[in-house]
Amino acid sequence: MQSDNSHLSTSPRQGTVHLEKSGTTLCLHFTGHWTIGSDFPVFTDIKDLFPESFCIPSTWNSLEVNTEALQDWDSRFLIILRDIQGYTTLKGIPFSDTGLPSGVQRLLILASSSPDTNKVREYTDTPSFFAIVGGKTLHLLEDCQGLFTFTGAITLSYLRLFTGKAQFLKSDFLYFLEECGPSALPIVSLIAVLIGVILAFVGAVQLQLFGAEIYIANLVALGMTREMGAMMAAIIMGGRTGAAFAAQLGTMQVNEEIDALQTMGIDPIDFLVLPRLSSLLIMMPLLALWADLIGIAGGFLMALTLDISMVEYYNQTINSVNLRHFGVGLFKAVIFGYLIAFSGCLRGMQCGRSASAVGTAATSAVVTAIVFIVVSDAVITVIFNILKI
Amino acid sequence: MTTAALITVTNLTMAYGSFVLQRELNFTVHQGDIFVIMGDSGCGKSTLLRHMIGLKAPTAGSVHFHDTDFWAVSDQERNQIMRRCGILYQSGALFSSMTLAENIALPLSQHTTLATAEINDIVSMKLALVGLAGFDHFYPSEISGGMKKRAGLARAIALDPEILFFDEPSAGLDPISSRLLDELILELRDSLGATVVVVTHELASIFAIGSNSIFLDADSRTMIAHGPPQTMLATTSSAKVKQFLTRGGSFH
Numbered sequence: 001m002q003s004d005n006s007h008l009s010t011s012p013r014q015g016t017v018h019l020e021k022s023g024t025t026l027c028l029h030f031t032g033h034w035t036i037g038s039d040f041p042v043f044t045d046i047k048d049l050f051p052e053s054f055c056i057p058s059t060w061n062s063l064e065v066n067t068e069a070l071q072d073w074d075s076r077f078l079i080i081l082r083d084i085q086g087y088t089t090l091k092g093i094p095f096s097d098t099g100l101p102s103g104v105q106r107l108l109i110l111a112s113s114s115p116d117t118n119k120v121r122e123y124t125d126t127p128s129f130f131a132i133v134g135g136k137t138l139h140l141l142e143d144c145q146g147l148f149t150f151t152g153a154i155t156l157s158y159l160r161l162f163t164g165k166a167q168f169l170k171s172d173f174l175y176f177l178e179e180c181g182p183s184a185l186p187i188v189s190l191i192a193v194l195i196g197v198i199l200a201f202v203g204a205v206q207l208q209l210f211g212a213e214i215y216i217a218n219l220v221a222l223g224m225t226r227e228m229g230a231m232m233a234a235i236i237m238g239g240r241t242g243a244a245f246a247a248q249l250g251t252m253q254v255n256e257e258i259d260a261l262q263t264m265g266i267d268p269i270d271f272l273v274l275p276r277l278s279s280l281l282i283m284m285p286l287l288a289l290w291a292d293l294i295g296i297a298g299g300f301l302m303a304l305t306l307d308i309s310m311v312e313y314y315n316q317t318i319n320s321v322n323l324r325h326f327g328v329g330l331f332k333a334v335i336f337g338y339l340i341a342f343s344g345c346l347r348g349m350q351c352g353r354s355a356s357a358v359g360t361a362a363t364s365a366v367v368t369a370i371v372f373i374v375v376s377d378a379v380i381t382v383i384f385n386i387l388k389i
Numbered sequence: 390m391t392t393a394a395l396i397t398v399t400n401l402t403m404a405y406g407s408f409v410l411q412r413e414l415n416f417t418v419h420q421g422d423i424f425v426i427m428g429d430s431g432c433g434k435s436t437l438l439r440h441m442i443g444l445k446a447p448t449a450g451s452v453h454f455h456d457t458d459f460w461a462v463s464d465q466e467r468n469q470i471m472r473r474c475g476i477l478y479q480s481g482a483l484f485s486s487m488t489l490a491e492n493i494a495l496p497l498s499q500h501t502t503l504a505t506a507e508i509n510d511i512v513s514m515k516l517a518l519v520g521l522a523g524f525d526h527f528y529p530s531e532i533s534g535g536m537k538k539r540a541g542l543a544r545a546i547a548l549d550p551e552i553l554f555f556d557e558p559s560a561g562l563d564p565i566s567s568r569l570l571d572e573l574i575l576e577l578r579d580s581l582g583a584t585v586v587v588v589t590h591e592l593a594s595i596f597a598i599g600s601n602s603i604f605l606d607a608d609s610r611t612m613i614a615h616g617p618p619q620t621m622l623a624t625t626s627s628a629k630v631k632q633f634l635t636r637g638g639s640f641h
């Protein structure tokens with residue numbers, strides 16, 4: 001054996017099988033290695049070994065197995081045997097497992113004991129088109145109902161807060177204030193400055209045609225204050241904080257922590273949603289204001305490369321914006337802040353009880369937030385336009 | 390034995406959507422009982438606990454706490470009742486963003502007017518009771534699974550509840566710790582006068598502490614045995630219950 005080893009290791013180990021007939025009994029002889037990583041015939045090849053008369057009822061009394069020359073086996077061998085067993089049962093020939101190693105016998109019995117169909121949840125087969133449409137519609141309605149219920153719950157919770165009945169931890173609130181404000185400053189600054197540069201650049205290409213480069217200042221200042229400052233801050237916070245809220249609450253849901261709060265007589269909305277929502281409501285306008293200023297600075301950097309003097313740009317900017325424009329942007333920022341925290345917390349609270357549900361909740365929170373932000377921005381812009389603000 | 394009824398479950402049907410877990414459950418938990426809920430994995434034991442705590446509304450039937458129907462009263466009243474319950478969740482359910490001490494202090498600071506120093510005293514006492522003295526400032530992620538169970542227990546008994554619910558308290562504990570936990574449960578029952586409802590698979594615990602029990606069956610989707618564990622074993626006609634209680638014949 002030892003001397004053979006070097007020779008064996010280069011070629012894969014082999015498993016073979018042959019069929020013997022004696023009287024009305026068939027016997028499969030397995031030899032060699034039937035394991036993962038060895039070579040042996042597949043089930044269809046073994047099936048071909050059986051004589052044609054195999055299909056004729058009561059020609060053969062039983063199918064036996066001989067494994068005296070079998071060296072080792074694992075689950076692949078089991079699979080082959082299960083297939084053979086299934087095939088012979090189908091053909092009405094009794095399969096005798098007495099020749100198998102006792103381990104294989106036991107595993108085969110385990111594997112073939114059919115799962116209790118009672119316990120497995122009944123799934124209907126593919127639903128019809130109308131069932132799908134109906135199902136989706138109902139789901140949509142449920143989703144909308146969820147939105148309204150949650151809005152109501154938040155309103156009640158704020159009422160409790162103002163009457164001094166809501167409870168949450170001050171430390172939580174401070175933590176979220178920091179998380180939604182200072183911690184987000186670097187990324188908000190970076191994006192805002194780039195947006196300022198981009199606005200200025202796009203404007204410059206067009207305005208240069210008319211020799212009106214100086215109006216870049218108006219474009220950047222108005223664009224940042226009315227739209228882009230709040231919008232970009234919101235998109236960043238939606239991806240950053242909204243997703244984080246959903247994941248935090250979702251994990252708490254999985255971990256039964258929300259149940260635990262509830263059974264302690266603490267309202268999860270008060271305890272978890274209020275601090276998150278409030279801190280974002282406070283921080284979003286501040287972030288948007290910061291983004292406005294940084295964006296204008298970005299536009300200014302771009303303008304410098306176009307030979308616009310610093311003073312000129314400054315004057316043009318000051319003349320083009322007033323407090324009202326900032327007000328519009330900040331108003332939007334508050335709305336966006338609410339929507340981000342709302343979607344994050346809503347999806348977190350709705351989260352199922354598994355790890356993948358947490359991922360879904362985070363994704364869904366970001367998508368919901370961005371949809372809400374863009375839709376509400378459009379609505380607000382139209383309304384302000386009508387009101388001439 | 391025949392003390393006042395604390396929780397009465399009548400004709401309870403539990404379902405998730407259209408998926409019915411159990412139907413026609415009828416039983417009563419009496420004051421001072423250690424009530425054991427048994428059954429195969431996935432038959433709805435944890436869900437039954439959620440119904441008994443008032444976290445989930447019955448699909449049909451009712452759950453009464455003393456004489457109040459959980460779902461016929463306002464949210465406030467239900468909250469009031471929940472406060473009198475201590476619950477140890479299957480997963481521990483410690484707040485992961487708080488230390489053990491803060492976890493245990495939370496119900497105390499929310500529902501009592503105790504000073505911080507007093508709360509701290511109670512917290513360290515409860516931690517000591519479950520053998521976790523000195524772990525006040527650890528976060529749940531920094532302790533082992535069995536320790537989380539015990540910390541969850543410390544939080545459950547923070548408010549000296551009238552009734553304690555345990556969802557598989559000894560799962561993941563070594564035999565010695567799980568015996569200590571059993572003794573602790575008995576001790577709590579006797580010293581606090583608490584009633585205990587416990588979901589467990591531990592035969593040793595079931596026979597050592599259980600004073601009444603039910604057996605939920607996943608196949609027939611209802612309870613198939615009811616009574617003190619010893620009596621249940623002696624009188625049941627169901628092979629499944631017998632097997633469960635004797636670990637398929639190998640437990641004596």
Ligand SMILES: Nc1ncnc2c1ncn2[C@@H]1O[C@H](COP(=O)(O)OP(=O)(O)OP(=O)(O)O)[C@@H](O)[C@H]1O
Pocket residue numbers: 353405410428429430431432433434435436437479
């Ligand atoms: N939120 C849910 N939505 C839908 N089905 C659920 C939900 N929670 C649990 N189930 C289903 O209900 C059944 C019972 O769950 P439950 O957690 O009550 O079982 P259990 O008896 O406590 O089991 P174990 O002993 O394993 O803890 C399971 O089949 C599970 O799939």
Ligand SMILES: [Mg+2]
Pocket residue numbers: 434435436479556
């Ligand atoms: Mg359970």
